[in-house]
Amino acid sequence: MVRQLTYPEMKAVFTTFQAIEPEPKGELHHTNAFTLLVAVALSAQATDAGVNRATGPLFQIADTPEKMLALGEEGLTEYVKTIGLFRNKAKNVIKLSRILVESYGSQVPSSRAALQSLPGVGRKTANVVLNMWFHQPAQAVDTHIFRVGNRTGIAPGKDETAVERAVEDNVPAEFQLHAHHWLILHGRYICVARSPKCGICPIRDLCLYEDKTDEKV
Structure with a gap:
């Protein structure tokens, strides 16, 4: 298993995510x-x-x-x-x-x-x-977060519960509310399952993934 990013590295990762998308939103449509x-x-x-x-x-x-x-x-x-x-x-x-x-x-x-x-x-x-809805810093770990957490070193864990705990324990407090949305979006559009788009990844220099690609699209 890849090592856990250090606190300064984690802070740099989520500062980068926040600069790109300050208020990330879920993509499921709802009204209440x-x-x-x-x-x-x-x-x-x-x-x-x-x-x-x-x-x-x-x-x-x-x-x-x-x-x-x-x-x-x-x-x-x-x-x-x-x-x-x-x-x-x-x-x-x-x-x-x-x-x-x-x-x-x-x-x-x-x-x-x-x-x-x-x-x-x-x-x-x-x-x-x-x-x-209730703006609690709860971390919903799906397949995207599980993959990104383990691949990058942001939140390594053998199962979804372990990854959830790693996010809660290691992501700096000021980023907890939006952490799972940033990770989902990163996994959905850049750190995809096959041929991750490392060529356009904003956290490439911080990521611990050894098999980085030059994919951009």
Whole structure:
């Protein structure tokens, strides 16, 4: 496993990310905490673009738990059938909508434990909602962050939990809120899985990856 970057190196990495994109945003479309929760739950093993295509029309008619319940599982399925695992996801969205109405006054809770108790909501989904809506420095580790964390030395770890802990423990406090978005964007557009675009990487000189390429596109 690659070594962990030192504190000065980490500070330089995230200062660079911040200079490029001071306020990074998630790419899942949403209008409130509920639509964000639904969008993230639907995005498991699916692309953000694919989810956005499905939820655009969906959220125009079902942007609250009550409206989602009124739509029903069959109605919801028609909107999300282009998304992988759509049947199970539709079932979970209806179940979590009912729980939100009955147990949380139709509000999305701001507790990780409460979020993870909802059907179809794991730690990663909960962390995305906590970070993007409630502005908590929660680190949602996806495949991009796992790859970037291990490849660069920013947050090495043998599994997603270890990488999450490495981000929390080693990224300077002033960068914690946006850390996971910077890492996701870096992994999605530059530090890609195959042939990383090291030729245009803004942190190339700090990155510990030994097999750097000259790829630019």
